[in-house]
Amino acid sequence: MRDSEMIEKLNSLGLNAYEAKSYVALLRLSAGGGYAIAKRAGIPTSKVYEALSMLASKGFIVSDGMKKPSYTPVPPAKVLGDIKEDIAGKIELLVPELEKTSLRRKEMSIQSIKGMRAVYSQFRRLFKRAEKKILMTAWPEDLSELSNELKDAAGRLELIILANGPFELPGAEIFLHRRTDMLKRYIPGRWLLVVSGSGEGIAAFFDNHDHAQCIWTEDPGMYQIFHDHILHDVSLNYVISKLPMKQQPLVEDELFELRKKLSFK
Numbered sequence: 182m183r184d185s186e187m188i189e190k191l192n193s194l195g196l197n198a199y200e201a202k203s204y205v206a207l208l209r210l211s212a213g214g215g216y217a218i219a220k221r222a223g224i225p226t227s228k229v230y231e232a233l234s235m236l237a238s239k240g241f242i243v244s245d246g247m248k249k250p251s252y253t254p255v256p257p258a259k260v261l262g263d264i265k266e267d268i269a270g271k272i273e274l275l276v277p278e279l280e281k282t283s284l285r286r287k288e289m290s291i292q293s294i295k296g297m298r299a300v301y302s303q304f305r306r307l308f309k310r311a312e313k314k315i316l317m318t319a320w321p322e323d324l325s326e327l328s329n330e331l332k333d334a335a336g337r338l339e340l341i342i343l344a345n346g347p348f349e350l351p352g353a354e355i356f357l358h359r360r361t362d363m364l365k366r367y368i369p370g371r372w373l374l375v376v377s378g379s380g381e382g383i384a385a386f387f388d389n390h391d392h393a394q395c396i397w398t399e400d401p402g403m404y405q406i407f408h409d410h411i412l413h414d415v416s417l418n419y420v421i422s423k424l425p426m427k428q429q430p431l432v433e434d435e436l437f438e439l440r441k442k443l444s445f446k
Contacts, residue, residue, distance in 0.1 A: 290399035313378030
């Protein structure tokens with residue numbers, strides 16, 4: 182790194198131009214008096230002693246205390262480590278106080294994520310952080326992709342899945358969608374919705390060309406929408422499964438026609 186770059190970094194830590202130049206020059210010299218430091222730093226001699234005095238007070242250099250003092254730089258790791266510790270301590274104290282002072286509404290916690298790998302990674306993070314319960318609706322392809330995380334979740338919390346196709350997982354409560362063939366008739370892809378007891382929710386869509394996008398949220402309103410959608414799907418499938426076999430196709434056909442009527446497409 183060039184001297185000019187180091188000086189710029191030191192400026193960002195609170196040293197003025199003369200102080201930063203003097204400290205870098207003294208590091209190059211190892212030790213020296215004011216005149217030698219000013220010459221090496223390229224600053225006026227009239228300015229160097231004020232800069233050196235400030236550097237000493239800030240802990241960057243030490244003086245031998247003589248009438249014509251010689252200065253030695255404090256090792257960078259020591260002085261910058263002290264600064265880092267001091268700043269970290271101030272931040273730790275300041276953040277909660279600023280948050281209490283702020284009158285602004287907390288920003289909504291929502292992210293849009295694209296790409297198959299990134300979307301699956303977001304689901305994996307949710308499963309690892311989940312507590313108490315997970316509700317989800319998904320297709321077998323995506324359940325298989327996330328099988329390791331689902332096995333772990335089934336062993337430590339309540340896991341409820343509405344599967345849009347055959348899927349088995351010991352420890353999980355699984356509801357099978359009654360008519361996945363019907364779903365494929367009006368949706369050109371797969372969706373995956375999950376909410377956890379930790380307050381996180383994800384809604385994802387995978388098209389037929391392996392493109393994926395999801396919305397992740399901790400916002401209570403969005404979370405409730407995802408939560409209620411999953412509950413509605415599970416409840417509807419459960420209720421229809423309890424009807425007499427002869428009535429089930431009639432109800433399903435009526436639902437399909439109603440969907441066609443209400444849809445924008």
